[in-house]
Amino acid sequence: MSETSEVFQGRSRRAITVFTSGVSVVGTSFALYGTSREFVIIAASRTALDILPSSVVASIIWNFGDLSFSLALLVFGIALAGVTGAVSYAGFRTGERLVEGAPNIGGMVLSLLAVWVFVAATVWAPLPAIVPAAAGTIGTGLVIARSTDNSNGQPATPDDRRAFVKTLAGLGAYNVVAHAVGFVQGSGSQTEDLSTSSSEREDESNPVEQRLATAADRSFDVEGMTGLVDTTDSFFTVDINPRPPTVETDSWTLSVTGNVETEREFTYEDLRQRETITRFKTLRCLGDPVDGEQIGTALWTGCSLMDLLSEAGANGSHVVFRAADDYYYSMPMSMLSDAMLAYGMNESQLPRQHGFPVRALLPNRWGKLNVKWLDEIEVVDQSESGYWEERGWNGMGTVNTVVKISTSNRLSDGRVQLGGHAYAGTDGIRAVLVSLDGGETWDTATLSDQLPDPDTWRQWKYEWQPERSSYTVIAKAIDGTGAEQTRVRSSPFPDGATGWSRLDLSVQL
Ligand SMILES: Nc1nc2c(c(=O)[nH]1)N[C@H]1C(S)=C(S)[C@@H](COP(=O)(O)O)O[C@H]1N2
Ligand SMILES: [Mo]
Numbered sequence: 001m002s003e004t005s006e007v008f009q010g011r012s013r014r015a016i017t018v019f020t021s022g023v024s025v026v027g028t029s030f031a032l033y034g035t036s037r038e039f040v041i042i043a044a045s046r047t048a049l050d051i052l053p054s055s056v057v058a059s060i061i062w063n064f065g066d067l068s069f070s071l072a073l074l075v076f077g078i079a080l081a082g083v084t085g086a087v088s089y090a091g092f093r094t095g096e097r098l099v100e101g102a103p104n105i106g107g108m109v110l111s112l113l114a115v116w117v118f119v120a121a122t123v124w125a126p127l128p129a130i131v132p133a134a135a136g137t138i139g140t141g142l143v144i145a146r147s148t149d150n151s152n153g154q155p156a157t158p159d160d161r162r163a164f165v166k167t168l169a170g171l172g173a174y175n176v177v178a179h180a181v182g183f184v185q186g187s188g189s190q191t192e193d194l195s196t197s198s199s200e201r202e203d204e205s206n207p208v209e210q211r212l213a214t215a216a217d218r219s220f221d222v223e224g225m226t227g228l229v230d231t232t233d234s235f236f237t238v239d240i241n242p243r244p245p246t247v248e249t250d251s252w253t254l255s256v257t258g259n260v261e262t263e264r265e266f267t268y269e270d271l272r273q274r275e276t277i278t279r280f281k282t283l284r285c286l287g288d289p290v291d292g293e294q295i296g297t298a299l300w301t302g303c304s305l306m307d308l309l310s311e312a313g314a315n316g317s318h319v320v321f322r323a324a325d326d327y328y329y330s331m332p333m334s335m336l337s338d339a340m341l342a343y344g345m346n347e348s349q350l351p352r353q354h355g356f357p358v359r360a361l362l363p364n365r366w367g368k369l370n371v372k373w374l375d376e377i378e379v380v381d382q383s384e385s386g387y388w389e390e391r392g393w394n395g396m397g398t399v400n401t402v403v404k405i406s407t408s409n410r411l412s413d414g415r416v417q418l419g420g421h422a423y424a425g426t427d428g429i430r431a432v433l434v435s436l437d438g439g440e441t442w443d444t445a446t447l448s449d450q451l452p453d454p455d456t457w458r459q460w461k462y463e464w465q466p467e468r469s470s471y472t473v474i475a476k477a478i479d480g481t482g483a484e485q486t487r488v489r490s491s492p493f494p495d496g497a498t499g500w501s502r503l504d505l506s507v508q509l
Contacts, residue, residue: 021139022085027178028135034185035243038128045072045242054391069242088115088140112137218449222419224407230296244353245324258379261313274303280453286366286395287492301344316379324373329386363455364425393494399425400496401485403475423457428480432460438472466507476500
């Protein structure tokens with residue numbers, strides 16, 4: 001065998017060693033910590049979110065949404081595995097040289113120390129770094145022990161190679177299991193039926209079921225368009241975390257702090273025992289474009305926020321909502337008069353991705369103020385900004401009016417049918433107008449009946465017999481105060497999207 005191929009073999013073996021050991025660090029961390037912030041990938045993603053420019057952050061969150069965890073696992077997983085492995089390898093080789101009498105022990109100790117420091121710095125905590133670091137060190141030690149470039153430059157024998165391959169296969173298998181455990185850990189979801197803990201289970205007058213039935217009755221049966229209430233699974237999600245935080249109700253409390261007569265801590269059960277509110281509400285993200293889909297409506301169950309604050313003797317002009325993921329929003333107390341704390345969504349407990357155990361819901365405001373995984377409400381005397389404000393966004397005011405054109409169908413009688421939703425916060429929607437000639441003439445669309453609560457969207461539909469093969473459709477709304485939606489188009493950043501909706505439609509005659 002020529003000298004160059006021997007060198008190449010040494011290098012590629014080193015690269016494999018480094019990478020395998022690094023993957024073991026990531027895999028072990030995943031298996032132990034699931035998608036909590038002790039997991040290196042979650043920790044690294046959070047750091048990246050803080051460092052990256054806000055426009056990049058926003059576009060990642062909105063474009064990848066639910067994919068962002070897989071993406072982070074891939075990108076940060078590969079990068080971290082490479083770097084951690086290199087740290088472990090360098091530590092090992094240095095340790096070997098330092099402790100001449102017992103090079104393997106020296107190597108293991110220094111490798112462990114180096115990886116531990118590196119992982120602890122990544123997750124910003126010493127304890128959760130110990131076991132992953134040990135796994136990485138064992139990986140490095142095993143692969144080095146099986147590597148020929150360790151055995152005094154002797155050429156590799158077939159036995160050596162087999163042992164090396166077996167070791168890699170063993171570590172590979174370990175990592176498959178570790179990652180599988182991590183996925184199971186990280187996917188814990190609560191979909192307990194809301195009524196299981198109360199006597200309403202058998203009761204046919206269950207207000208949630210009744211109201212959902214009302215919503216279904218009022219929904220149009222138009223193909224390709226969601227009803228007046230989204231199913232919990234189809235409801236959009238906007239989340240700064242690659243995976244939603246896991247909060248356990250046993251240890252969770254909601255604390256009311258700051259300018260209050262008595263600081264209070266409410267348990268999950270405390271909140272569920274309070275007088276129940278059940279309310280339809282539409283949420284729309286400030287980042288939702290005119291033709292986007294970050295809008296949805298659900299029936300929420302919870303209790304009054306103001307009652308809770310007055311019980312604690314809140315005495316300040318503003319509150320700050322703080323969440324388990326460090327997301328926060330400050331807002332004037334005056335915005336909260338009809339706010340609720342929700343623990344139920346449609347017929348189930350509030351699911352993890354929508355803020356389990358409890359989220360805030362504020363009528364008439366952009367989605368961002370509806371803080372999920374809420375754990376503290378601090379009463380203060382001045383405004384203290386918020387997560388997206390720090391990143392250049394505005395939108396503390398009321399929502400913008402929007403019309404969505406979500407579907408176009410051809411009916412069996414040849415007519416064209418359009419359908420969608422329209423939303424204007426608590427002002428409500430008075431009319432949706434449709435133009436088929438680019439805005440010259442307008443006709444009114446048919447509206448679905450208003451849901452029983454004000455801060456909700458309505459559906460619209462419009463049907464006609466086509467006479468041309470192409471149409472430029474424009475749709476606009478008149479809100480409940482009689483105000484026509486502005487035609488000025490703007491993109492979501494920084495004040496929320498404005499403008500009429502438009503669809504270029506070709507029709508087969
Ligand atoms: N704690 C926390 N609350 C949060 C967010 C978040 O990332 N973390 N995202 C906000 C944004 S920008 C929006 S639009 C809504 C979306 O709520 P949903 O995911 O239940 O649809 O939650 C808001 N509350
Ligand atoms: Mo949002």
